[in-house]
Amino acid sequence: MNTLAARIELIQPEIVAFGSGTIARVAQFAREKGARRPLVIADAFNAARVDLLGLPGDISVFGEVKPEPDIPNLEKALAVAKAAGPDLVVGFGGGSAMDLAKLVAVLGSGRQKLVDVVGPDKVEGRDVFLVQVPTTSGTGSEGGIRALVTDPATENKLAVQSRFMLADLAVVDPDLTMTVPPQVTAATGVDALAHCVEAFTSRKAHPAIDLYAVEGIRLVGRYLRRAVVDGSDREARAGLSLASLYGGFCLGPVNTTAGHAVAYPLGTRHHIAHGLACALIFPHTLAFNMPAVRDKTREVLKALGLEAPDDPRAAFDTTYRYCADLGVEMRLSALGVPREDLATMATEAHAIRRLLDNNPRDLGKDEILAMYEAAF
Template sequence: MAIAPITLHQPLRLAVGAGTISQVGPWAEDVASTLVIATPITAGFVDRLQLPGRFSVFDAIPGEPDTATLDAALEAARKTRPQMIVGLGGGSVLDVAKLVAALWDSEQTLEDVAGPNRVAGRRTRLVQVATTAGTGSEAGIRSLITDPVKRTKIAVESPHMIADFAVLDPELTYSVPPAVTAATGVDAMAHCVEAFTNRRAHPMIDGFARMGFGLVGRYLARAVKDGHDTEAREGLMLASYYGGICLGPVNTAAGHAIAYPLGTRLNLPHGLANAIVFPHVLAFNQPVVAAKTAEVAAALGLGDHLSSDELRSSAYDFCGGLGIQMSLAAHGAKQEELSLYASEAHAIRRLMDNNPAEMSVQDVLGIYEAAF
């Protein structure tokens, strides 16, 4: 089978390591005005950026940002007319920062740019400083925003949204609570695993994916146990970054499609939603991608030569052992709503069509019921 061509986009500059956040100011010494997109918590890191010139902070970013959040952030940018946008936070913050950099000084609206390659251009410099290790948003060209009316995710993808400078400073993740560390770590792993076992899998992306889920297997439990373990924190930030690279040319598959309704309907954090469905999707796909699934299982320490039931059970124990509550019922899901989730997830063809094994609506419902 011929290997399909791919195009890879990465930040122009990447700094990795403890204290690297302090490189942003010197790098941007010619910038007179900056808008920092953050949360009330991550806004506490602003001084560490050592920004030149004047800056303002927009920190009204919820866990799952919607179109109203983006509108408010765009309004803040239009008031301050910044020469640089800094995303300082987790995936939600970084996703909003990309769109603000692309749209605040543009005639285009979110509706105009939804989908792939519809952003006309970007004038504003973009720095992405990750404060969690999960989405890998700092590495990529994609942004997701919730449409509160349709209760779906609007995906925007454009090379104009790649960061000019991305920073992976493990010290910024010391204060991330164990539960969030666990869930975001599984999200990073899921990006890698879903790209690795994908119908559109590519040898080059396979390399990034292997590095990513291997790092999660090595370091996630350590970081959950000790938040100040710098080596483990840095390992997870790299895993997340590699997962972000996987998203660009290959993307995720059924796991993420099945997780999305849990975010839009139950308001579950994205990483947690992915963790809950991960064991079930991994086992479902195993018969079709047996060799690659065995690689994943070995890297995560799940065991060798596992049946589908053993794999599901071992992956469930891996996630549960990190302290993740793996029952949908415990998170407020109602049995009678599962078929609605299933029809919504099954309709996300941009991801479902990537899945190595065909999934019917009933198969998706079966996964929700198994996770219930």
């Protein structure tokens, strides 16, 4: 864990507009910047409500963003960008849409290809404005500098990190999340929780980020159940939107750990939604890490409003019940994952060193396989 004097850079969008009705800020920004050719990157549902953005000019829409987008999905979006020649890119949707919007914004000029920018700080620049508008409360991608896309040849996620992918404007309007169904609300809410918990307990944890992490956990504890029970609860939706944003702030300077590494193969190999994968895995990695970060783990549980035992098994039971009671499916078998794939998944997860090296406790391949077996 880093001390208070350890170096850290906090990189956040130049403007964050938060609150009910702030979607109007998108059109205002576009007019201020003189945008005439906006390109919206969205999933099919949000592509059908692009009018909510109120964008000026000749609007183009790529409305085919897939859950867990892959390289062919990105290439389709880039083809639309090439034809449109946008001066403004808007990510409108969940983390998948916002991640693709980041990549389209930096690759749309054609000067660089995806293979040139995979990894940290390889992007050379950006010629267009970038606005991010989340419609779910989970990824916090609107506040960060990373984008993920799956390589179908290897079934692994490729991560691009660059400050050039940071939004000029992030508009977090909780009203846009009112249509998210209960099960998705639950899973994405635990994804936001996992971002905060993993950053708080990471080997790279820093007091400058801990305040976002702990408050994000408290917000999830206070509001997630309410939003699942009543999706029209505006206060609960706002609390989750803020928790998601705080989780995004945690990702830039600290990033995630074992929870996300173990969850990734569920998405890349079996197309399980990212939020659901993270929620299913959450109790397993929290309990595994507890011996290395006992006090912080107990603080996490207290912030969630749960019992805070000293025993990892009891911590597992508590958080498993918490997720299951929200309606999250906690069995890999029920999600169509075949048992014979577990060992391959464990090998793939163990290779994600950019995340596992942040974990507070060393996690071997056999231990990952044991988690999958327990979750099966």
